[in-house]
Amino acid sequence: MENRAIASDAAASVQDEAAVAEQTPKKRKVNRAVLMENLWGWFFVCFILIGTTVFVYLALVLSVWMSFTNYSNLSGGTLWEALGKLHPEGWSHWYEYMFAPMYGADGNPTYTGASDDFWTTLLNSVIYMIGIPIGMILSLFFAVLISRDIKGSGVFRLIYYIPTVSSTVSIAVMWSNLFGATGVMTEFFDTRFMNGTPWMQKMTVVIMTTWKGLGGTILLLCAGLNGVNASYNEAAEIDGANAWTIFFRIKLPQLYPTIFYVLVTSVIGGMQIFAEPQLLFGYYPGTGAVSASVDVTPFVGYIYGQYYSNGNYAFCSALGVILMIIIFFLTLIQFALDSRRDK
Amino acid sequence: MTEVLNQAPAAETKQLNKFQTILAQFCAFFGFGIFGYRSSKKRKKVFFDVITYTILVLVALVMIYPLWWMFIVSFAYNQLAMLQTSFFPASWASSYDDGLFHHYTNIINLMELSNMNYWKTVLNTILYSIVPVAVGVVTSTMAAFAFAKLNFKGKNIAFFYCLAAIMVPGPSIMIAQFCIYSELQWTGNGLAMIIPGCFGAILTAFFVRQYLYGLPTSIIEAAKIDGAGYWRIFWAFIMPLALPAIMAQAILSFIGCWNNYLGPLLFVTDPDWYPLALAVAVLDTQQGTNVDNAPSVLAAAVLALLPVLVIFAVFQKMIIGSIMLTGSKE
Numbered sequence A: 001m002e003n004r005a006i007a008s009d010a011a012a013s014v015q016d017e018a019a020v021a022e023q024t025p026k027k028r029k030v031n032r033a034v035l036m037e038n039l040w041g042w043f044f045v046c047f048i049l050i051g052t053t054v055f056v057y058l059a060l061v062l063s064v065w066m067s068f069t070n071y072s073n074l075s076g077g078t079l080w081e082a083l084g085k086l087h088p089e090g091w092s093h094w095y096e097y098m099f100a101p102m103y104g105a106d107g108n109p110t111y112t113g114a115s116d117d118f119w120t121t122l123l124n125s126v127i128y129m130i131g132i133p134i135g136m137i138l139s140l141f142f143a144v145l146i147s148r149d150i151k152g153s154g155v156f157r158l159i160y161y162i163p164t165v166s167s168t169v170s171i172a173v174m175w176s177n178l179f180g181a182t183g184v185m186t187e188f189f190d191t192r193f194m195n196g197t198p199w200m201q202k203m204t205v206v207i208m209t210t211w212k213g214l215g216g217t218i219l220l221l222c223a224g225l226n227g228v229n230a231s232y233n234e235a236a237e238i239d240g241a242n243a244w245t246i247f248f249r250i251k252l253p254q255l256y257p258t259i260f261y262v263l264v265t266s267v268i269g270g271m272q273i274f275a276e277p278q279l280l281f282g283y284y285p286g287t288g289a290v291s292a293s294v295d296v297t298p299f300v301g302y303i304y305g306q307y308y309s310n311g312n313y314a315f316c317s318a319l320g321v322i323l324m325i326i327i328f329f330l331t332l333i334q335f336a337l338d339s340r341r342d343k
Numbered sequence B: 001m002t003e004v005l006n007q008a009p010a011a012e013t014k015q016l017n018k019f020q021t022i023l024a025q026f027c028a029f030f031g032f033g034i035f036g037y038r039s040s041k042k043r044k045k046v047f048f049d050v051i052t053y054t055i056l057v058l059v060a061l062v063m064i065y066p067l068w069w070m071f072i073v074s075f076a077y078n079q080l081a082m083l084q085t086s087f088f089p090a091s092w093a094s095s096y097d098d099g100l101f102h103h104y105t106n107i108i109n110l111m112e113l114s115n116m117n118y119w120k121t122v123l124n125t126i127l128y129s130i131v132p133v134a135v136g137v138v139t140s141t142m143a144a145f146a147f148a149k150l151n152f153k154g155k156n157i158a159f160f161y162c163l164a165a166i167m168v169p170g171p172s173i174m175i176a177q178f179c180i181y182s183e184l185q186w187t188g189n190g191l192a193m194i195i196p197g198c199f200g201a202i203l204t205a206f207f208v209r210q211y212l213y214g215l216p217t218s219i220i221e222a223a224k225i226d227g228a229g230y231w232r233i234f235w236a237f238i239m240p241l242a243l244p245a246i247m248a249q250a251i252l253s254f255i256g257c258w259n260n261y262l263g264p265l266l267f268v269t270d271p272d273w274y275p276l277a278l279a280v281a282v283l284d285t286q287q288g289t290n291v292d293n294a295p296s297v298l299a300a301a302v303l304a305l306l307p308v309l310v311i312f313a314v315f316q317k318m319i320i321g322s323i324m325l326t327g328s329k330e
Helices: A002-066 A079-084 A093-099 A118-128 A131-146 A153-165 A168-178 A184-189 A198-226 A230-238 A243-271 A275-281 A299-310 A313-342 B018-029 B041-073 B079-084 B102-113 B118-149 B155-166 B170-183 B191-198 B202-213 B218-225 B230-241 B243-259 B262-267 B276-287 B294-314 B316-329
Strands: A101-103 A109-113
Touching: A002 A079, A002 A313, A002 B118, A002 B155, A002 B170, A002 B191, A002 B202, A002 B230, A093 A313, A118 A198, A118 A243, A118 A299, A131 A153, A131 A198, A131 A243, A131 B041, A153 A198, A153 B041, A153 B294, A153 B316, A168 A198, A168 A275, A168 B041, A168 B276, A168 B294, A198 A243, A198 A275, A198 B041, A198 B316, A230 A243, A243 A313, A275 A299, A299 A313, A299 B170, A299 B262, A313 B170, B041 B294, B079 B294, B102 B118, B102 B276, B102 B294, B118 B155, B118 B191, B118 B202, B118 B230, B118 B243, B118 B276, B155 B202, B170 B262, B191 B262, B202 B243, B218 B230, B230 B243, B243 B276, B243 B294, B243 B316, B262 B276, B276 B294, B294 B316
Parallel strands: none
Antiparallel strands: A101 A109
16 A cells, blocks of 8 residues: 555656656747647648548549539540530439339330339349348357357358458359359259349349358457357356347347447448449340340449440449438438437 | 266156156257256257357358369369369369369460450559558558547548548449549559559558557657657557557458459459459450360469468458457447
8 A cells, every 4th residue: 555655656756757847848839849740640641631532522522513414435525524514404314314214105104214224223232132131140140159168169260251351253253153054053952043033143142242241240240249248148147047038138239239330331332232243144234145134233233334335424423323322321221220229 | 977867857746658758868868958857057068069060060161162162173174074063073174285283374375365464464463452552551550640649630520521431332433433543544554453542541540540549648758758750650659569450451451452343343444454353254254155264264263362362361360350359349
């Protein structure tokens, strides 16, 4: 006790001395020190600020601006000339274009926009997201198994994470052979995957994304499970709770923030799915052997198709703006549901 | 041991019929007590451990098998042998003149058919993944240092300015980015894949900032009193101290850059400047249907995958630890 008091006294006196030592020169050039800190602070952040400004915000502004114009490969002139004037048919032309209903031969509206396939591809992107709940439940199950008191859990975590770090292109090339017309998996399950109905084709992609994404989610959930307070577990065990009750009443509620984080990020990522269907089925609309049916093209594939086949930058940008709004609202809905749960 | 476990129930419980007795004894063997038989925690744990291991090993096989398949069929004779392979190909590539690695040497020819040069492609990939990551990590750490340890006017505004940029989805602005890069003439020479990354990644900056919060500020104060400038503090103290976090982020970004597909697909218009991932995709569409060349495409896919797997194997502790940290933070 005495020692500690002496030690703290000594520490205090040292601090005092330091404070005195610091204050005396500071009084003379306090402004200069603050100025230096400000200058250096801005210097240190300037690179990331420039990068963010030019490659994100400028691109964002340009994207919104371009969506009001008629800039495309065919419009002629440079980007700057095209930005100078709005679309001849009104600034909202592309937005009306993508939402306008088209009337079938019988005069009834068919629910495809005047830009064909807008709704189909949007729906496809949503369908591709059914891998998220499936992957969530699977990885929760495996994470619980891994975090049991067993030897070698690290090895399993490692193995499960390998597909996640693997190159999407390599995986897709392999997948199209495994699940192709005469592939091993096609014969093993005796089901037509890649050459089956559009639904089965989509399922091929869902299987692939789930398989590839499982490891990352398992890792996050393992970390979450490790963070669960062990004393609650013990208390519940002493009170006679069985394993189910402990899991659903104690572990799951504490794991909820991790699950919410994974869900939000995977919905944001899920709406942006592009590479997997494109690598398995080819470009949309494309030509010849590399063309993909609209039934399997995700929304970003549609945007890319408009760029790739028509070079219609303005329409691409308008679609991009819509995608951004959709993702924003999906995230907003999730946060709203989350806040309602807290009450 | 079994006798002790399967002790008959106490007298007051009701008489069991034969089937119930056998069932109860069976369950008691695995540690479950039913019909009044005694349960054993130890046996129960062994029972569930066996189930756990069985499931985990099966899942591990599911995770590994496609990769194994991809690896082994790159040694198959041709597409027919490849597609019939379940664990080992029926006929091997060793019947070619240039031996078992025929399909790996064949990649070079195939790439030439598609107007690409294999070695140039590999160089491009290394260029696109090393330069932006090496420079970007320094600029990100600079921002992280300023956000975590310096007090300057408008720090919070700058921070939220960066934070908000994460919410902009990449595909929404990719066409506008393409327009910017083509105006700057970066699309024909791979600069579009290098320069934007050099300005640092926001997520890396946040992760390092979080790490720097854990470091005592007194180090910086002491260095300041000793007359070190801010750059010296950053370079000689912050960089080495934050190295674990920086390395983890650098490796993750490196893997991300190496596997990047949508970026080069849009921003690299000249086949001379294609990275490996894009080259494999091009090979797949142009040569993958050829009976003799199909395993070569798989071989190219293996080559695109291998460096990442090696890096993952070497730095697995760091990578897993960094991901787990993200999970426990939330």
